[in-house]
Amino acid sequence: MEKKGLKLEQQLCFEVYKASSNFTKMYSRVLGPFQLTFPQYLVLLVLWEEDHLLMKEIGDRLGFGTGTLNPIINRMIAQGRLLKEQSTEDKRAWVISLTEKAKKEHEPISQAVYEKLISCNFLDVNALTLMKNLKDLNAFFEEMDL
Amino acid sequence: MEKKGLKLEQQLCFEVYKASSNFTKMYSRVLGPFQLTFPQYLVLLVLWEEDHLLMKEIGDRLGFGTGTLNPIINRMIAQGRLLKEQSTEDKRAWVISLTEKAKKEHEPISQAVYEKLISCNFLDVNALTLMKNLKDLNAFFEEMDL
DNA sequence: GTAAATTAAATCGTGGGCGATGTAAAATAA
DNA sequence: TTATTTTACATCGCCCACGATTTAATTTAC
Secondary structure (H helix, E strand, O other), X not given: OOOOOOOHHHOHHHHHHHHHHHHHXXXXXXXXXXXXXXXXXXXXXXXXXXXXXXXXXXXXXXXXXXXXXXXXXXXXXXXXXXXXXXXXXXXXXXXXXXXXXXXXXXXHHHXXXXXXXXXXXXXXXXXXXXXXXXXXXXXXXXXHOO | OOOOOOOHHHOHHXXXXXXXXXXXXXXXXXXXXXXXXXXXXXXXXXXXXXXXXXXXHHHHHHOOOHHHHHHHHHHHHHOOOEEEEXXXXXXXXXXEEEOHHHHHHHHHHHHHHHHHHHHOOOOOHHHHHHHHHHHHHHHHHHHHOO
């Protein structure tokens, strides 16, 4: 039987893996001045779209488990960006809200990210094709339940 | 001025990020029975292609810095998969080699990964397009020096 | 209404990633 | 040759990821 040795350069997983770490590094440079990490920025993105969400709702949208999300939220509370209040209807659930500080940051942070993307020509046609293929891929992953 | 609020669903970085963690999870399930993580598997992929590489050479191929690679290599040495020997020509450099155990694992591990990919129809045309776009993207990242 | 199952969060342990710093050896410059 | 710079690797601290377990509240079943 021939060798089943898949070469590194042929592996989709590796290209995706590298692309992800490349993105994380790029975003880190943009977000660093705001004392913000990429996952923390994702949490802000979610809450800027809709404030006052439960931990679970944020986790669902980002695909974060509680073991990942909880420490992130705690750090962002310590940063003065988030508030956590127990839900009155369901005492198990906690509502996460943006502070005024985090609301005011919406514009400048989005602007900084936007300018970086522009300066990289990231908003071109190629990115759209990639986007579509990746959405298909991720939908596929969710279907097959890994 | 209008809001620069980029929506979560529109962000390429997020799709790439999710795809990467989806891949990592899928591979973890395949590699788990071998007591192997995804980054450790990447190191094996490199060494199965070419044995007796320096730390630096492995790091270059995978895009790992020493702070990432060193602990991984140490764990794989502890697992009995790798050997580390000081180079005779350059005493700063260390040669990483596969043990017999790691060589014997090449076939079964590759087989397990291959079968998983087959069962997912991952080797279809769509993946090839995605692959090309991602390679372009990663080449772009390397050019622009982040 | 009580017991059992489910759910929302918190916690823990292991293993990445990565920037920054440290150390020693090798290469280069003077 | 001696001094400077560069290079290969090690270490550290911080922050994810994630599976597994725990706790408490809610829901469902009986």
